[in-house]
Amino acid sequence: MEKQDHIQPNFSLRGYSSILIGIYFLVAAFLIKKLLMSFLVDENPMGALSPQIIEVLIITILFATFIFSSLTLFFNGKAKSKKLDYKLWNSRTKTILWKFLISFIVIFFVLAYLIFFNYSDYLAPIFLLLYGITLPFLKLKKSKNLFILAGVSLFLALICFLIPNYWYSALLILGIGHITYGLVVKN
Numbered sequence: 001m002e003k004q005d006h007i008q009p010n011f012s013l014r015g016y017s018s019i020l021i022g023i024y025f026l027v028a029a030f031l032i033k034k035l036l037m038s039f040l041v042d043e044n045p046m047g048a049l050s051p052q053i054i055e056v057l058i059i060t061i062l063f064a065t066f067i068f069s070s071l072t073l074f075f076n077g078k079a080k081s082k083k084l085d086y087k088l089w090n091s092r093t094k095t096i097l098w099k100f101l102i103s104f105i106v107i108f109f110v111l112a113y114l115i116f117f118n119y120s121d122y123l124a125p126i127f128l129l130l131y132g133i134t135l136p137f138l139k140l141k142k143s144k145n146l147f148i149l150a151g152v153s154l155f156l157a158l159i160c161f162l163i164p165n166y167w168y169s170a171l172l173i174l175g176i177g178h179i180t181y182g183l184v185v186k187n
Contacts, residue, residue, distance in 0.1 A: 013135075013146065015186045017076045021069045022178030028065040029171035032058055055115050062111070066104060073100075096138060103134040124167030128157035128174065145185050152177050 038046035039054050081088040107130045132153030156170040
């Protein structure tokens with residue numbers, strides 16, 4: 001039992017998990033863009049909604065992305081631990097779970113703060129900045145490629161600070177980056 005705690009964590013952002021998370025980012029970016037574009041068109045029923053309702057819908061999309069990503073990590077970790085005959089919840093997995101929860105609670109509180117105080121131009125760059133910091137913080141696996149993905153996220157955050165309308169492209173690039181990471185770094 002002591003041996004399996006030192007082998008590796010069961011939750012990893014590799015292969016199929018990363019590909020699915022990348023797809024979730026792509027879908028979330030598309031849905032948010034579509035929602036915002038529909039809101040701006042007068043003939044569209046979304047145009048009749050208040051900006052606060054649109055913000056709630058965007059937060060719902062982001063929360064759903066977080067939930068789906070978390071479930072993907074959990075179910076792939078569960079399958080991996082069963083396949084390798086490991087205990088799912090070992091000391092490293094519990095540590096990663098706490099880091100994961102704390103990181104994403106901080107991200108959601110910061111994003112909610114930005115929305116509440118009408119700093120919506122900074123939502124995408126702050127999210128990308130915090131996400132880029134979170135990836136190495138979790139230390140799911142010491143991988144140079146994971147640091148590259150975090151660096152891409154930080155670079156996209158910088159671009160979004162300079163060009164706020166670049167948020168959609170930045171999220172698409174991050175989603176494609178996750179898919180590429182999943183294809184390059186397999187389980």
